[in-house]
Amino acid sequence: MVTLNVLMFLCALTALSQAAATNDLLRSSCPAGWSHFNHRCFIYIPRNMTWATAQRNCVSLQATLASIQNFQEYHFIQRLITTASHGSPETWIGGSDAEEEGVWLWSDGSPFHYSNWCGSGPDNYKYQHCLQMNYGESKCWDDIWCDQYRPSVCAKNI
Numbered sequence: 294m295v296t297l298n299v300l301m302f303l304c305a306l307t308a309l310s311q312a313a314a315t316n317d318l319l320r321s322s323c324p325a326g327w328s329h330f331n332h333r334c335f336i337y338i339p340r341n342m343t344w345a346t347a348q349r350n351c352v353s354l355q356a357t358l359a360s361i362q363n364f365q366e367y368h369f370i371q372r373l374i375t376t377a378s379h380g381s382p383e384t385w386i387g388g389s390d391a392e393e394e395g396v397w398l399w400s401d402g403s404p405f406h407y408s409n410w411c412g413s414g415p416d417n418y419k420y421q422h423c424l425q426m427n428y429g430e431s432k433c434w435d436d437i438w439c440d441q442y443r444p445s446v447c448a449k450n451i
Contacts, residue, residue, distance in 0.1 A: 322451045330369045333448050335359060337377040337384075341442035344423035347385045348400055351447035358387030359448035360399035361426075363407050370446055371432065378444065381427045383435075385445035388424030390415070390436070397424070401448070410434045 323334035334356075342350060348358050361367050374384055387400035394417065397405045408414075411428055415421070415436035425443055428435035 327449075328369075328373055329451070331362070331366060332451050334451060335370060335373055335446055335448050337373050338445045338447060339378060341444060342385075343442060344385050344389070344439040347443070347445035348387070351400075351445070354447055354449070356447040356449035357399075357401040358385055359446040360387050360401050360403045360405075361407055361409075362403065364409075367407070367409055367426075371427070374427065374444075374446065381432055383425045383427050383437075383443055385443045386424050386426050386434075387448075388434075389422055389439070390417075391422040391439065394422075408434060 323329045327334040327336045329335075336354070336356075338347065338350060340350075344358075351357050359370060361370065370386070371381070375381055388397050388405065389400065390397045392398065395415075397408075397415070399405055409426070411431060411433035415424075415434075417436060419438075421436040421438050423437060423439040423441075424434055425437050425441075426432070426434050428437075
């Protein structure tokens with residue numbers, strides 16, 4: 294009986310160490326300074342840039358401005374920003390309707406299914422075409438002029 298218990302303990306220990314190694318491998322597949330979530334790597338860029346400059350900066354990192362696919366990802370990115378900046382600054386993410394008014398697209402080409410717009414949605418006030426998050430007290434999304442300066446979040450697939 295003791296031998297069986299020891300054998301079961303060793304099997305459980307081996308399984309746990311393999312699971313931890315797999316989790317470490319997933320984490321290590323993101324470059325240093327990047328954070329892993331849902332098979333993607335994210336990084337907060339604190340330098341204020343225009344939307345287009347932020348997108349080019351992400352591309353130079355083999356990434357794009359972050360698309361947000363669901364509520365969990367949105368809150369992960371909010372925590373990433375808060376941890377890195379010790380606040381909740383208005384921050385560029387990868388949405389834009391610059392190509393066609395009212396048709397919002399992600400810079401990575403993924404479908405625009407999830408949204409967290411303030412109020413009833415983008416207002417396009419005087420041709421605002423780029424997407425910022427953490428707007429206002431509710432920390433929702435807002436369209437704004439693309440030439441404004443904001444920090445940004447980049448994302449890349451693993």
